[in-house]
Amino acid sequence: MSFTVLIPARMASSRLPGKPLADLGGKPMVVRVAERAAQAGAVQVVVATDVAEVAQACADHGVPAVMTRTDHQSGSDRLAEACATLGLSDDQIVVNVQGDEPLIDPALVQACAELLERNGDCVAATAAHAIDSVDELRNPNVVKVVLDKKGQALYFSRASIPWWRDGSTPGEPHLPPQTPALRHIGLYAYRVGFLKRFPALEAAPLEQTEALEQLRILWHGGKIAVYVTDTPPPAGVDTPEDLLRVQQHYLG
Numbered sequence: 001m002s003f004t005v006l007i008p009a010r011m012a013s014s015r016l017p018g019k020p021l022a023d024l025g026g027k028p029m030v031v032r033v034a035e036r037a038a039q040a041g042a043v044q045v046v047v048a049t050d051v052a053e054v055a056q057a058c059a060d061h062g063v064p065a066v067m068t069r070t071d072h073q074s075g076s077d078r079l080a081e082a083c084a085t086l087g088l089s090d091d092q093i094v095v096n097v098q099g100d101e102p103l104i105d106p107a108l109v110q111a112c113a114e115l116l117e118r119n120g121d122c123v124a125a126t127a128a129h130a131i132d133s134v135d136e137l138r139n140p141n142v143v144k145v146v147l148d149k150k151g152q153a154l155y156f157s158r159a160s161i162p163w164w165r166d167g168s169t170p171g172e173p174h175l176p177p178q179t180p181a182l183r184h185i186g187l188y189a190y191r192v193g194f195l196k197r198f199p200a201l202e203a204a205p206l207e208q209t210e211a212l213e214q215l216r217i218l219w220h221g222g223k224i225a226v227y228v229t230d231t232p233p234p235a236g237v238d239t240p241e242d243l244l245r246v247q248q249h250y251l252g
Contacts (some may be wrong), residue, residue, distance in 0.1 A: 025250030090193030
C-alpha cells in the first residue's frame, strides 16, 4: 500500500528544550526518527517544523522537511498544513510519528497504515497494547482505550477503564480478567481529507475535560480503528533521563 509518514517537530519543550536536535549517536533525534519511519515502507517521510534549525538539520542528512506556521494549536493542525503543502490528495493516508520517538517500531507504523486502509468507514487508526499492572491502569498519565466488537474505539480516558465491577473493591481497581484494559499508543494514521478538515472542527467538551485531542474525532462522529499489538513500544523521549537512555542505545 501507499502512505506518507509526517513527523511534527518543535523545539519548545518544558522538560527537554530543543530535543529534536539532541544528539543520538552522531545524528539529531528527528533524523533518527525519520530513519526508523522510512523502514516502515512509506513512499515518503517528511518532517513538518516551524524552526529553521530543524529544517536545516534534516537537509544536512537528506531528510525532506516542510516549514509550517508557528501559531498552530496542535500537532494535527501542523500536519494538515503539511498535507496541503505537499499536495496530498484527500484519499491518501498519512501516519503521524512523533518527533521524540527514535525507537519507534517500523512494523507498528506500517500496521496502523494498513489497518486504516482496510477500514473504509474510519477516518483514523491508532494503536494500543494490553495493560498488565494495576499501577499502570490507575495512572492518569497512561491513556486507556476501550473498543467495540469491530476493534474501533468507543472511548479514550485517563480513568481506569474498563472497570471490573465484581472484582474491584471500592476505589481500588483490579485488572479485568476477560476484557483486557488497553493502553493507548500515541501513533495515528489519518485519511488526508479528514486531517484537512480537523482543524475546523469545534473542540469537544470531553476533549477539554480529559485533555485528549482524539476525543474530538469521536465527538463529531468519526470512527477510529485500533491496532492491538502484543509488544509494548519503547518509551519516547520526554526528560533528560529518557534522552540518556536512548543515547546509550545508540552507543551500543
